[in-house]
Amino acid sequence: MKGSIRFEAVRKVYRWRGRRNRHETLKGAFFHRRLRSRRGTAEEHIALDGIDLEVNPGEAVALIGPNGSGKSTFLKLAGGILQPTEGTVEVNGRVTALIELGAGFHPEITGRENVLINGMLLGLDRREIESKMPEILEFADIGTFIDEPVKIYSSGMYVRLGFAVAVATDPDVLLIDEVLAVGDEAFTRRCLDRLARMRQRGVTMVLVSHDLDLVTGFADRAFYLERGRVVAEGPTDAVVARYRSDVAGDEVGGDLKASEVDVADADRRWGNGDVEIVNVELVAGTTPQRLVPSGSPCRLRIRYKVRRPVEDFVFGIAWHRADGAQVSGHNTDLAGLVPRRLEADGEISCVYDSLQLAPGDYLVDVAVHARDGLAYDYWRDVLRVRVTSAVAWPGVWAPPHRWESSEPLWDD
Amino acid sequence: MAVLRLLWRHRALVAVLVRRELDARYRASFLGFFWSLLNPLFLLAVYAVVFTYIFSPRFPGADPYPLFLFSGLLPWLFFSGAVLDGSLTLIDNGPLLAKVMCPPEIFPAVTVLSHLVNHLLALPILLAAMVVSAVAGLHPFPWTFWMVPLALIPWLLTTGGAVLAISVVSVHYRDMRDLVGHLLNLLFFASPIIYSLDGLEVPAVLHRLLALNPLTSLVAVYREVVFTGRVPSPMTWLMAFIVGIVSWWLGTRVFLRYRETVVEAV
Structure with missing residues (x-):
């Protein structure tokens, strides 16, 4: 037919x-x-x-x-x-x-x-x-x-x-x-x-x-x-x-399926593979989440595999918004950590006492690379996180704050 | 054979693409198609001056040397040009392969044929040069010139095989083009193009090695027909055709082996 x-x-x-x-x-x-x-x-x-x-x-x-x-x-x-x-x-x-x-x-x-x-x-x-x-x-x-x-x-x-x-x-x-x-x-x-x-x-x-x-x-x-x-x-x-x-x-849920879809998409990933990032999760409470209330404590957990031991390594994280605006970048080198030797598989976490992000969708890049920038594994947009809040704060930063005044201007 | 059948089925498309290739090459230039004639003419003029007045190599049966050189160089330029372009043809046409359905063999074929057309356009220059030198009494006119099409068949087969293989391999290995450049350079000097094997005073081992070069018989066939004016011996013909057929066969095998993954790799 x-x-x-x-x-x-x-x-x-x-x-x-x-x-x-x-x-x-x-x-x-x-x-x-x-x-x-x-x-x-x-x-x-x-x-x-x-x-x-x-x-x-x-x-x-x-x-x-x-x-x-x-x-x-x-x-x-x-x-x-x-x-x-x-x-x-x-x-x-x-x-x-x-x-x-x-x-x-x-x-x-x-x-x-x-x-x-x-x-x-x-x-x-x-x-x-x-x-x-x-x-x-x-x-x-x-x-x-x-x-x-x-x-x-x-x-x-x-x-x-x-x-x-x-x-x-x-x-x-x-x-x-x-x-x-x-x-x-x-x-x-x-x-x-x-x-x-x-x-x-x-x-x-x-x-x-x-x-x-x-x-x-x-x-x-x-x-x-x-x-x-x-x-x-x-x-x-x-x-x-x-x-x-x-x-x-x-x-809404801490759904792992979607992150596996991300794994399949290798367009956003490069590096020589000496160290390989296995998965990246945002853990709030005890379970991985993709939905985090603004201001809550959480940790970004990176599981990695070592193909070839390296002595020169930096783990880095970059947060940005879906529209490309940079939010924050931090790595172990900037934190003053001096690498010793990376030879066995393991996990590393970046701990946030309070995730002070304004509500919205954020993308996270995770990389492990040498100090001169040579990528072992660079993974763009490895994680998508939605930060929620009861109120729609504009911008990207949601610091805990309060207002004070010399006169009582507001009802309690 | 599968490759040939497919090309025949798409012959109209191949013809149009060859035209496009030639058109696009000369489109923005003032002299247009005349460049196909002018390029070899300039080349010949430069050789004539350099190798007559500046230094004149002596090989038996290689007189006048500029014409001897030119008759070896023309088919070589066809071969090397096609092979060099062949290493990029599938990559350049990647968008077509990935977005439109079209069989990949078309592009190496277009490369070879457009270089063949250029070669055929240079032949009148060669013929004219032969006539001029015959009139001037420098060299007897090679009456075997009409056999050129026959001498081109092994060249076409060899070039076709090489281009087919190189086109797919370079899609998978991107540094192929540099390698091809060097190999062509080596092959150029290993082939009796700027010299003649007769009366070459080199160690016997080297002489034998040079004689083993598959291109040697191809150069010999072509040159004897257009320059020496002698019908090549059956042995030379046989060798040339064997080289052509083997190259085509190998080329199509390599091509078919990598064919399926071309679209994914470009």
Whole structure:
């Protein structure tokens, strides 16, 4: 059946040599082979873990879930860009992936030539593209710029042309990865309108988005992915509601699941691995928490593993807000601690007598490195903490304080 | 064979991409496509002056030396240029591989073919130089010149194999490009391009080593056809074709071995 997608027991495992220092060198291949073989599975990332699902022709489904849950990997498998490690992926009909608009454009040649090449990459032949050219030009709405080199285009023109080519391929299956978020409002509206019309023609669509309102308005059915597994599927409203409550639940309870998701996302981590941070938890009371009342005592506990003993080491912590604003940075070197020798696995805690943070979301980076800055393990955004308070204090600092006056100005 | 079949299926795309490659290279330049002719012409002019007036190496059958050198250098430039670009071709086209579905073999093929086109554009210069030197009585005209396409087949196979292998390996090992640069340098001097193996006065061991260089037979075939004007012996042809076929075979094997992980690695 044209337009159907079937995943059967699909697993996708990324095995990446030297994930820490992403561009492996030949020297590294020889030098670190021993180190790596001992690390074993550290370089494996299971993106999808046993996915069974079917999408019927003409259906619009959405994939939702936290970052790193495997949504984009799913699209790449469905689009034939990646091959599954295990299981079978079956997609019938012509597939177009809207993953990055205008990904194949060459800056030096004209828009028209780029349309030709992009169209051919997407599987059209020259005649088909020429017959679709008016339609593409109309949607892209870039006028005479079509005969200018793409490098002088504005980013808006770029994505409009990219979208126009991609949808002109008359796909049976359209895979959409957050691309509607790239343009201005007018562009998004036009794209949605175009997609809606394609839906009426019976094009199967798979949408990945964090915009849950878009998802509920767009898809008939949704799949909720977490750590490479489908945890819920069904009518979009129900699945989105479940996801919303899970996200809210993560923020309320000391839920360890979410921190394991963070572990999987190795994009934010680097270092030579001599010392490895195993996990980081904020402990308030006796249990790890992700939700801490402002001003309460707590400790940040770092478990680490030593791959190779080191005598030069500094443990450091940086707090910042989700918008990137720095809040505080402290490390053992600044605290005047002189390293002796780090040779056995263990844990270290930074103890806060009172967490004087204003309510809001905070991200924590944790690192262990040499004094000259060489990272053994640097882990950005390893922990997300929500600080709560009955009152919404602005700013980042919430010092314990009181007001005094010479006259009784206030009621008791 | 799998690689060839796939390339044939996508031949229209490959052709368009080769065009784009050549177009983009000359797009912003004043003389445009003429550079493909001018580059070899300048090269030849410089050699002619340097090796006629400044110093003139003597090898049997290598007279006039500038033409001898040029006829060895042209196919070498095709080979080395393609190999050097090949180490970057998949990395440069990473966005396409990761975001659009397209088979990775296309890009090494485009690299090789666009260099081949450049080589073919330089051939008229070589031919003209041969005619001029024949008219001037410096060198008999090589009537075997028409066999160039045949002599290019082993070059194409060898280059194709090397580029296929190097393109995927450099995706996984990023320092490959530096290594390739050095290896090409070594290979250049180990091949009879600036010298001739006949009458080379070196120790017998070195002579034998140089003769073992797989490129030796390729250089010989090409040069005998376009410069010496002699039909290469069946043995030379055989050697050249064996080198080409083995290189292609090895290259495709390496390519297929790493093919699946290319998208993840770029």
